[in-house]
Amino acid sequence: xxxxxxxFDLIFLKFQNPMSQLQRIAIAPSQLxxxxxxxxxxxxxxxxRVLRLREGDRFIAMDGKGKWWLSQLTGExxxxxxxxxxxxxxxxSITLMVALPKGNGFDEVVRCSTELGVTCIAPVLSDRTLLHxxxxxxxxxxxxxxxxxEQSERSFVPTxxxxxxxxxxxxxxxxxxxxxxxxRGEYPHLNKVLNSISxxxxxxxxxxxxxxTQEIENAIAFGFQPVSLGRRILRAVTAPVVALSLITAACxx
Amino acid sequence: xxxxxxxFDLIFLKFQNPMSQLQRIAIAPSQLxxxxxxxxxxxxxxxxRVLRLREGDRFIAMDGKGKWWLSQLTGExxxxxxxxxxxxxxxxSITLMVALPKGNGFDEVVRCSTELGVTCIAPVLSDRTLLHxxxxxxxxxxxxxxxxxEQSERSFVPTxxxxxxxxxxxxxxxxxxxxxxxxRGEYPHLNKVLNSISxxxxxxxxxxxxxxTQEIENAIAFGFQPVSLGRRILRAVTAPVVALSLITAACxx
Numbered sequence: 001x002x003x004x005x006x007x008f009d010l011i012f013l014k015f016q017n018p019m020s021q022l023q024r025i026a027i028a029p030s031q032l033x034x035x036x037x038x039x040x041x042x043x044x045x046x047x048x049r050v051l052r053l054r055e056g057d058r059f060i061a062m063d064g065k066g067k068w069w070l071s072q073l074t075g076e077x078x079x080x081x082x083x084x085x086x087x088x089x090x091x092x093s094i095t096l097m098v099a100l101p102k103g104n105g106f107d108e109v110v111r112c113s114t115e116l117g118v119t120c121i122a123p124v125l126s127d128r129t130l131l132h133x134x135x136x137x138x139x140x141x142x143x144x145x146x147x148x149x150e151q152s153e154r155s156f157v158p159t160x161x162x163x164x165x166x167x168x169x170x171x172x173x174x175x176x177x178x179x180x181x182x183x184r185g186e187y188p189h190l191n192k193v194l195n196s197i198s199x200x201x202x203x204x205x206x207x208x209x210x211x212x213t214q215e216i217e218n219a220i221a222f223g224f225q226p227v228s229l230g231r232r233i234l235r236a237v238t239a240p241v242v243a244l245s246l247i248t249a250a251c252x253x
Numbered sequence: 254x255x256x257x258x259x260x261f262d263l264i265f266l267k268f269q270n271p272m273s274q275l276q277r278i279a280i281a282p283s284q285l286x287x288x289x290x291x292x293x294x295x296x297x298x299x300x301x302r303v304l305r306l307r308e309g310d311r312f313i314a315m316d317g318k319g320k321w322w323l324s325q326l327t328g329e330x331x332x333x334x335x336x337x338x339x340x341x342x343x344x345x346s347i348t349l350m351v352a353l354p355k356g357n358g359f360d361e362v363v364r365c366s367t368e369l370g371v372t373c374i375a376p377v378l379s380d381r382t383l384l385h386x387x388x389x390x391x392x393x394x395x396x397x398x399x400x401x402x403e404q405s406e407r408s409f410v411p412t413x414x415x416x417x418x419x420x421x422x423x424x425x426x427x428x429x430x431x432x433x434x435x436x437r438g439e440y441p442h443l444n445k446v447l448n449s450i451s452x453x454x455x456x457x458x459x460x461x462x463x464x465x466t467q468e469i470e471n472a473i474a475f476g477f478q479p480v481s482l483g484r485r486i487l488r489a490v491t492a493p494v495v496a497l498s499l500i501t502a503a504c505x506x
Contacts, residue, residue, distance in 0.1 A: 152485040245498035
């Protein structure tokens with residue numbers, strides 16, 4: 001528990017901007033040798049040119065299997081400062097696509113999804129979405145995610161992507177476990193398809209009034225499987241919380 | 254779908270007070286004979302003296318196995334007017350005890366729990382509860398439950414009880430499946446204990462800051478089993494939604 005707080009100190013407090021996060025990169029276990037991380041050319045480029053880290057800056061190296069190391073850039077390589085315990089993070093990566101609900105409903109979706117352990121939130125515009133959010137909204141959601149991550153004692157602040165249309169979002173992700181929740185129609189319950197999740201899952205929940213037929217057909221064409229969340233009609237702000245509750249429990253139990 | 258709306262018409266519109274609900278009683282299948290319900294002395298007393306129904310008044314008779322009948326009081330017996338389809342109701346009865354959260358947080362708990370299919374909501378006061386609600390609050394929650402039941406296409410409006418202390422509430426219910434959610438401590442995940450639920454379940458979720466040790470010990474002494482909802486710390490308003498998502502899915506799938 002103390003350690004998870006200390007990670008947060010690192011993420012939130014040891015930077016000039018208290019909302020910055022430590023950047024994370026994925027490494028292969030073979031790159032770690034005697035406390036040194038042998039960075040590839042691509043990783044050197046990514047850390048130095050893309051993320052603009054400088055000599056002595058810290059970042060998190062992850063092996064994709066639940067092990068995280070606090071690391072420090074030293075020349076073209078990096079050294080491990082300490083292993084991080086990430087007991088509150090899920091063993092799988094969850095991307096939640098949510099049709100933006102009306103009003104400030106998305107604030108609560110961001111808050112609850114973060115508490116439940118989501119990795120990435122992708123707000124999407126549906127044909128039935130009324131809201132076209134301002135750039136200030138995105139900043140607001142990221143701030144809410146950071147606060148909720150801290151309150152729920154997570155080690156990781158979920159990424160929130162720029163809103164795009166649902167029809168575009170479904171083309172972007174090629175993960176094998178992709179699901180679209182649909183209230184009407186005879187689809188299998190999400191709980192029935194969750195047995196085989198091992199690494200990554202994408203789940204999409206619709207707007208007030210549901211996805212349009214064209215949107216569902218398009219998602220299916222791009223490999224999404226339609227699923228049900230039960231027999232009652234859930235609001236657009238409730239459905240993501242229900243879906244994540246089921247996925248989280250399936251991963252942790 | 255049309256029928257579930259028509260039940261709602263009955264429940265909400267065919268009474269003087271649009272918020273009244275049709276009263277429900279449980280009957281044994283053997284009491285139903287040729288369209289007549291042979292009421293026991295206790296049922297006659299309950300309908301006439303406790304619920305104050307009069308000749309010609311309607312109520313719902315349920316056999317506890319998912320069959321409901323719209324019924325009418327005729328003398329000391331009742332007759333069946335029509336069988337009701339209750340496709341959107343769960344096959345089990347769920348009582349949710351929730352420590353009242355601060356602010357208007359309970360509004361959202363009532364709304365989400367109703368969407369998820371809860372049968373009875375019991376707001377409870379914990380040693381850490383700051384809020385002591387006014388009688389107007391109870392009316393407000395009942396109105397929210399009625400609206401949410403209609404929006405989620407339920408046939409049934411959950412009952413909302415008067416707030417009592419948690420220490421009192423745990424003594425009131427003798428159902429065999431009783432659980433208290435606790436964020437700290439090494440308890441089994443709720444999902445692990447849900448296999449055996451057949452008829453009735455009581456689940457309690459705590460206030461901001463969690464239950465006190467004394468409250469947990471008292472609940473355990475009265476037959477409640479402590480369970481976890483996962484490794485992250487959930488807010489008081491999120492925990493009931495997560496718990497009900499898991500219970501609902503376990504009942505319906």
